[in-house]
Amino acid sequence: MTVTTADDPATTADDRAAVARRVSVARCYRFELVKLVSQWRIRLLVLACWIAPALFVAAVSQQSSLPVDTLFGRLMHATGWAGPLVTLGFAGSWALPLLTSVVAGDVFASEDRLGTWRHLLVAVRSPRAIFAAKALASLTVILLLVAGLACSSAVGGVLTVGNQPLVGLDGHLLTSADAAGKVLLAWACVLAPTLALAAIGLLGSVMLGRSPMGLLLPALVALAMQLAQMLPLPVAGRLALPGYAFIAWNGLFTSPAQVGPLLIGVVVALVWAVTATALACLLFVRRDFTNPSYDGSGSRAVAVGVLPLVGLVAAAVAVVAATTSATGSGIEQDKVQRSVATAFAHLYRMQTEQLHRPHVTEAQLRATAACTKGGVQDGAQGPGNDWRCVVSWHLPDVEATGTAIYQLDVTPDGRFVADGDGPKEVNGYFLVRTPTGDAPNPLWQFDGNVELLANTPKG
Incomplete structure (x- = not known):
């Protein structure tokens, strides 16, 4: 029987080999990715995201009644x-x-339920490497799911209906190529709030254990x-929420594009993603892996994980309010009137082409809108379904002024639906x-869409 001492060269060599055999992040990432995609629920989600949207779009496009809301x-x-x-609208709200x-909300908690942390630490030897691998594996799967939703719905729509131009939110016509680019960009923009939610999932999985x-x-x-x-929040509070980019992509479909709120929403969401991920990593590397009955990090960890995010909201509100012209709800009478008049002028030209009437330009129409809200003639503002607009326009060589009435429902985020109320031959x-x-x-x-950050010109 051979007894080795601490100075034995064989023992020292074994120790060096053990240190050298520490698993790299890349190998750990591949292992975690295989673990994720081997789960039946993840496989079903991937399959559903790459098939279901195409079937949904194809089925709805063939129906006589459309989701007009x-x-x-x-x-x-x-x-x-x-x-x-x-x-995309449905995915941002629910999917x-x-x-x-x-995906992200269970990636750490599953190890707690199975009691496999000690085995994983013995194999990998680095909590930071484990965290990075799990976070990257979750990100990979989430990107695969988002790509499936985008590609599947686009393919289903184009194959079922066709590659026709798209009418934007201000009535202007986007070519097929332009529409495709804007759709792709809109899906890319919602990756930021998706990453913010994924980071919150990582934080919750670390913080709350089983x-x-x-x-x-x-x-x-x-x-x-x-x-x-x-809710009727101030503009600064609305833009400071990490999920605002889920709806701010609407501004891409106006001319010029309303990129200000979208850029703010993307930046806020990315800051949330980085902050929540850093907090999750901090809590994870400090947790006690030797306690098999560990069931969350306790109230101290919850405070460490939640309070910085609450402070982030307050800081974002302060920064947005200080760096933009955002005041009140952002929905003002002049903005509504400009948006309605612009959309009407573009769509009137489209109707003119349908009826084979003489060509007319927006400049020739000189469309204007006079809008009131709940009977308020001047200074009307805020969301509501009690907006009423009278649109006026002029045709070349015609002395009479054309008028049309619209009832508007304006939502707190600036989107509105204009419902024609006559005359019948125009919009009734x-x-x-x-x-x-x-x-x-x-x-x-x-x-239509009212840009919440647009400056109202002074008369």
Whole structure:
């Protein structure tokens, strides 16, 4: 029997070999990725995200009734590029928060339930490497799911309806190529709030251990943000929420694009993603892996994880308020009037082409809108369904001024639906009689967007 001492060269060599055999982050990442995609629920999610949107868009596009209460839903018969935007609206509200909950919200808690932390630490020897590998594996799967939603819905829409131009939120017509680029950019922009929710999922999974609340945390945060967006918040408070980019992509479909709120929303979401991930890493490397009954990091860890995020919201509100012209709700009478008049002028030209009437430009029309809210003639502001607008325009060589009435429902985030209220031959009926038969009337109902950060010109 051979006895070795601390000075034995064989023992020293073994120690060096053990240190050298520390598993790299790349190998650990591959291992964690295989663990994730081997789960049946993850495989089902990947399959559903790459197939279900195409089937949904194809089925809805063939129906006689469309989801007109959804942005771009009324255009699903007209162009295949409306389908991925309808899917994006649904995904931002429900699908992406739930996907991040399932993937990121359980990636650490599953090890607690199975009691495998000691085995993993013996194999990898570095808590930081384990955290990086799990975070990167979760990110990879989430990106795969988002890519599936975007590609599947776009393919389903284009194959079912066709590669036609898309009418923007101010009535201007985007070419097929331009529409494709804007759709791709819109899906890319929502990656930022998706990463923020994924980081919150990582934090909840580390912070709450076996508790199912860690799994539900991203979905609950997303629901809270949705409810907050429905409230009449000040503009600075609205833009400071990490989920604002889920709706701010609407501004890409105006001319010029309303990129200010979108850029703020993306930056805020990325700051949230970095902060929440850093907090999760800090808590993870400091946790006690020797206690098999560990069930969350306790109230101290919850305070460490939650209080910085609360402070981040306050700081974001202060920064947005100080660096922008945002005041009040951002929905003001002059902004509404400009948005309605601009959209009407673009859509009137479209109706003119349908009816084969003489060509007319927006400059020749000189369209204007006079809007009131709840009977308030001057200084009307704020969201509501009691907006009423009278649009006036002029035609070349015609002395009479044309007028049309619209009832508006303006949401707190600036989106509005204009419902035509006559005259019938202009906007009072959903069809127009063209030389080739009846066609949808572009002036009957249309969606629009009021830029919350736009400066109101002073008279």
